[in-house]
Amino acid sequence: MSQKTIPINPEVRIGHVHLKVADLDRALKFYCGVLGFELTQRFGSQAAFISAGGYHHHIGLNTWESKGGPPPPSGTTGLYHLAILYPTRAVLADAVRRVLAAGIELDGASDHGVSEAIYLRDPDNNGVELYWDRPQEQWPRSPDGGVAMFTHPLDLDGLLKETRAA
Numbered sequence: 001m002s003q004k005t006i007p008i009n010p011e012v013r014i015g016h017v018h019l020k021v022a023d024l025d026r027a028l029k030f031y032c033g034v035l036g037f038e039l040t041q042r043f044g045s046q047a048a049f050i051s052a053g054g055y056h057h058h059i060g061l062n063t064w065e066s067k068g069g070p071p072p073p074s075g076t077t078g079l080y081h082l083a084i085l086y087p088t089r090a091v092l093a094d095a096v097r098r099v100l101a102a103g104i105e106l107d108g109a110s111d112h113g114v115s116e117a118i119y120l121r122d123p124d125n126n127g128v129e130l131y132w133d134r135p136q137e138q139w140p141r142s143p144d145g146g147v148a149m150f151t152h153p154l155d156l157d158g159l160l161k162e163t164r165a166a
Contacts, residue, residue, distance in 0.1 A: 017082050018060035019126055022069050024048055026123045027061045034102045035084070035095060035130075071125035081119065081127025089116065092132040093162035099130070109154035113140040114147060116154050 021027040024045050031037045037050040040057055046064060049057035059082070072078050086092040096118050099106070107119040107127070117131035140148040 016058050016060060017079075018062060019079070019082070019122075019124070020066035020069075021061050021063060021124045022066055023123070024061060024063055030104075030123050031059060031061065034098055034104065036098065066124075079126055081129045083117075083129040083131060086130065086132045088164075089132050089159065090162040090164045092116065092118070092130060093159050094164065095130050096156075097160060106156075109156045109159075111150075111152045111154045113150050113152075116159065118154070118156075 019027070024047070028039065028048055028050070031050055032039055037052055037059065038054075040049045040051050040055075042048040045067075047060065047062040049060050051058045084095075086095060099118070099120060104120055107121060109119070110117050113134075115131045115133045117129050120128050120130070122128050140150065142148040
């Protein structure tokens with residue numbers, strides 16, 4: 001029996017993500033100290049909420065079920081990565097420079113046609129993607145007009161030469 005699927009409203013967005021972490025202070029050093037998120041609320045050593053631009057929270061960090069725990073073993077289900085969308089290529093470049101200055105290794109850097117993305121791990125081994133979207137009119141298209149994403153190596157040196165306009 002086939003049922004017609006009703007599409008989700010196109011204005012729906014993913015508002016925030018909660019991550020189980022082993023050490024709240026260590027996680028805050030990464031997300032606030034390196035990436036630059038702002039702490040909006042903290043509950044002792046159990047939970048913290050962080051955001052960009054004064055939103056109540058984009059990321060929740062908690063130790064409720066994970067304090068002192070190891071990352072999930074490879075080959076199990078769970079979060080593949082969280083993706084942080086930057087408004088421009090130059091702002092993404094700033095974030096990548098901060099990550100590299102903190103001595104954090106990159107897992108990869110890809111040009112997907114629709115976006116450019118940097119992949120790394122947070123201190124709890126959660127995957128983190130830092131990316132920016134190209135304007136939709138620049139997205140690669142298939143002959144029928146659909147999106148034609150791909151994965152090519154990103155010119156990281158070219159990205160790092162980006163600077164914000166003064």
